[in-house]
Amino acid sequence: MSHIQHVCVKYRLSRHRCKEKLDQRGLDSLYHRAMEMKLWIRLARKKAGLTQEQLGERLGVTKANVSAWENGRHEASFAQLTAISELAGLPLSGGEAQVADAPASIEKWQQEDASRLKALFDARNGSFSQEEFGTRFEIGSQGMVWQYLNGRRPLNIKAAANFARGLGVEVDQFSPRLADEIRRAASSVLDTIPSAPAAATQDTLGLRLTRVMAEERLDIPSLAHFLGVETAVVRAWIDLPESRLGLHHAVRLQEAYGYSPIWLVSGKGEPKLSSHEEAELDEPSIPLDLVEIPPGSFRRIPVVGMAQLGDNGHFCDIEYPVGHGDGYISFPTSDPDAYALRCNGDSMRPRIKHGEFVVIEPNRSITNGDEVLVKSQDGRVMVKELAYVRDSIVHLSSVNERHGMLRIPQDQIERMHFVGGIVKPAVWRPD
Incomplete structure (x- = not known):
């Protein structure tokens, strides 16, 4: 039987039925022989006293991933199974052998x-x-x-x-x-300033960086210091054909020395931008279209509270008593229940700056990619971008790039309203 047929036959059968015949390497011994893998995962989780959500947090995955393992829709990796085994203190091989502390190759x-x-x-x-x-x-x-x-x-x-x-x-x-x-x-490597390669040979990242270093009189340590990386990283960019330069590094070289980010990253176009040419990066040019907003579409939007921005990308909305608002702003909206919040703090820059207002339209429908104001049952209030909703989990990406993806169960969200706009302080008017 060929290797391909061998694999196909193996995965048409259950792991336990085909183990002795087809698993000469013993990889399937990591599964409990007395039960299916999905039942072993559920047993191990309960033995550890964890919910699906808590186990997911320990493993760096979502609750939906754990649910899929326990229902047999997906299989956990070896690393994930080993982690579950260690959390529960439950052997992977049905009690015959405990998981090894580490592979023999690890010193x-x-x-x-x-x-x-x-x-x-x-x-x-x-x-x-x-x-x-x-x-x-x-x-x-x-x-x-x-x-x-x-x-x-x-x-x-x-x-x-x-x-x-x-x-x-x-x-x-x-x-x-x-x-x-x-x-x-x-x-062992001479970190001297290199000579510039011939223009015809600059088709790799290493050669393009070599040209930059030669023209700007930079050696490897000075380039590494300028870009905020270790010298080993710069050496990998130069020596390894599969290395890639991050766009933020390319932009920094453009700002300091005028090299085109497109040329640095992909080798396309001219190496240097002219003094009047802006970097296009990866976004197409957008024609300037002027759209006249009908005068009747502007409404007085009451400022009903203050958003105190926190250092973790969240804020708390401090609502004023009824009849004690803080002025209004003029903004084009068709939502009769639109309201505004004044923002204090800089933790959500560059999208929202200190002193600006966010206009909230609670009656607008929300789709993926929209900016939303979210208030959870534990009191957190935040402006995020709605990435997607899957398996009753709301996935929110951060307005501030320093903060990663946030996942909140749908039943723990008190309200999620559409952000209609961010308004400068100059348009605010007192009552």
Whole structure:
């Protein structure tokens, strides 16, 4: 039987029926023989005393993911099953063998590195899930991040540098040995200012950065310092063909030296922008259309409260007693129940600035991508962008890019109103 037929036959059968015949590597031993995987996950969760939502938070996934595992719609990864086993203290192989503390290939110093990294990750990660962190900082999938943090996969220089960049720390703080390797690698390479390559050969990121360094008299350490990354990251950009330059780094080089972000990222267009040319980045030009707003569409919108912006992207609305509002603003709206909130603080910049007003239209229908004012039952009030609603979970992306995706069960939302506009303080009028 061919390998392809072998795999097809295996997955037409249950794991338990085909194990002895087709699983020579013993991978299926991680599933409990006495019951299906979905029942084992439910048993382990209940043994740990966790709800589906709580287990999802521990693993960096949603409640819907856990529900899908327990209903057999999806299968958990090896890393996720191992984490569940450790949380519940329940062996994966039906009591015949406990999960190993770590693979045999992991040395003691690597396990110690993983412990230090996990402590830093728990302390400094903020609102990112493991999946979001792995994607944003180019580490890999949620399972890959989990394996690095729990000593199931040894750290390499690239992963260590990306973790350090994401957590805002030095590699020395969790892996002195890898930090020494990075320094030795740096000392073995002449970090001198390179010569500019021929124009015809500048078809890779490394060659384009080499040209920038030659023309601006930058060596690798100075470029790394300017962009706020480690020298190992710059060296990877130059040496590894699959490396990619982040758009925010390209924009910083454009602002400082005039290089086109499009050319830096993709090699297209001219290397430098002319003095009167603006960077287009990845957005098309939009024609200027003037639309006249009928005078009758403007209404007096009462300012009914103050939004005190917090340092976590949330705010509390301080409502005034009936008949004691704080003036009004003139705004075009057809919603008779529209109201406005005055915003104090800068935590939601650049979208909402201190002293500006948000106009709320409670009767407008809401679709994905709309900005909304959300008030949850625990008292949090926030302006977010509605990403999507799935499995009774509302997914909200942040107005401020420093904050990640927020997920709130639909039954815990007290109100969610459409944000009709953000208005400058100059249009405010007293009663």
